[in-house]
Amino acid sequence: PYVNTKEILEKANKEYYAVAALNINNLEFLQAILEAGIEKKSPLIIETSEGAIKYAGTGDPLRGAKFFVDMVKGFADTLDIPVSLHLDHGKDFKYIVSAIKAGYSSVMIDASDKPFEENVKITKEIVKIAHSVGVSVEAELGKLAGIEDNVSSAESVLVNPDEAKKFVEETQVDFLAPAIGTSHGAFKFKGEAKLDYDRLKQVKELTGIPLVLHGASSVVEEIVEIAEKYGADFGGSKGVPSEILKETVQLGINKVNTDTDLRMAFVAGLREYLHNNPKEFDPRNYMKKGKEYVKKVVADRLELLGSAGKA
Numbered sequence: 001p002y003v004n005t006k007e008i009l010e011k012a013n014k015e016y017y018a019v020a021a022l023n024i025n026n027l028e029f030l031q032a033i034l035e036a037g038i039e040k041k042s043p044l045i046i047e048t049s050e051g052a053i054k055y056a057g058t059g060d061p062l063r064g065a066k067f068f069v070d071m072v073k074g075f076a077d078t079l080d081i082p083v084s085l086h087l088d089h090g091k092d093f094k095y096i097v098s099a100i101k102a103g104y105s106s107v108m109i110d111a112s113d114k115p116f117e118e119n120v121k122i123t124k125e126i127v128k129i130a131h132s133v134g135v136s137v138e139a140e141l142g143k144l145a146g147i148e149d150n151v152s153s154a155e156s157v158l159v160n161p162d163e164a165k166k167f168v169e170e171t172q173v174d175f176l177a178p179a180i181g182t183s184h185g186a187f188k189f190k191g192e193a194k195l196d197y198d199r200l201k202q203v204k205e206l207t208g209i210p211l212v213l214h215g216a217s218s219v220v221e222e223i224v225e226i227a228e229k230y231g232a233d234f235g236g237s238k239g240v241p242s243e244i245l246k247e248t249v250q251l252g253i254n255k256v257n258t259d260t261d262l263r264m265a266f267v268a269g270l271r272e273y274l275h276n277n278p279k280e281f282d283p284r285n286y287m288k289k290g291k292e293y294v295k296k297v298v299a300d301r302l303e304l305l306g307s308a309g310k311a
């Protein structure tokens with residue numbers, strides 16, 4: 001069934017596992033993700049960026065938001081696993097309101113680049129609107145390094161645990177994304193992969209609410225090999241190692257945002273299929289391999305995060 005993200009995350013919080021939040025822009029990624037969730041009997045959080053809504057709605061936020069609600073709800077209402085739809089990195093009021101109006105389960109208000117007091121003020125406004133119609137809210141404290149969609153923040157600003165406690169009390173957000181050293185994209189960590197576990201532990205103890213890890217893709221070695229065998233150049237790519245991901249779940253992460261790993265899996269399959277099937281031009285065929293690899297990457301992640309069997 002189509003459910004509220006808060007319901008999925010409250011259960012995960014209680015039972016100390018994490019749920020994958022998986023970004024989509026189209027039908028094919030959704031199909032692959034849902035197949036993995038069905039196979040693993042796992043709850044799923046489907047999420048779209050504002051860019052995905054712009055892409056699907058060819059520029060009209062409400063048209064794009066409705067497209068994703070209809071598609072995701074349409075599938076979810078026929079399935080036994082709980083599925084929710086989340087707006088990722090909401091920054092533009094028009095997009096956030098469109099997502100709420102269209103029927104998204106939850107929205108992220110990302111005002112993490114603003115000073116603390118302004119982040120609180122903006123977040124409170126969104127919480128008021130969202131909660132009035134039963135939509136749950138995610139916010140971010142501290143700044144991810146790397147490229148955050150179209151904004152590149154030079155270095156990451158790690159979360160201040162005391163600020164996090166104050167932020168949650170003042171805003172009543174349902175879940176929080178504390179910056180602990182990850183970054184978006186395929187090129188994470190300058191040197192060795194390292195996250196600030198102490199800060200994460202403190203934020204969990206001080207807030208007690210479901211926590212979100214952004215920039216959580218691992219950059220799967222087998223996928224990189226296949227993609228590069230068929231012409232991709234992913235040199236220098238590096239993600240969050242599985243062991244580190246597992247540690248963050250033990251320390252209280254309950255929602256794990258994953259986009260890059262899905263994109264790399266799909267393009268690896270696409271390259272492989274097109275190379276091996278020069279005569280093919282039916283999209284239902286030439287996207288099969290990409291969907292297969294996305295499904296595999298998601299299925300493995302559901303096992304790793306401990307949400308398999310929790311539907």
Ligand SMILES: O=C(COP(=O)(O)O)N(O)CCCCO
Nearest residue numbers: 185214215216217257258259260
């Ligand atoms: O935090 C994440 C996932 O980050 P990634 O999958 O790049 O590690 N997201 O919010 C998904 C969209 C960001 C662009 O990739």
Ligand code: NA
Nearest residue numbers: 087088089108
């Ligand atoms: Na998000």
Ligand SMILES: [Zn+2]
Nearest residue numbers: 184214215257
């Ligand atoms: Zn993110």
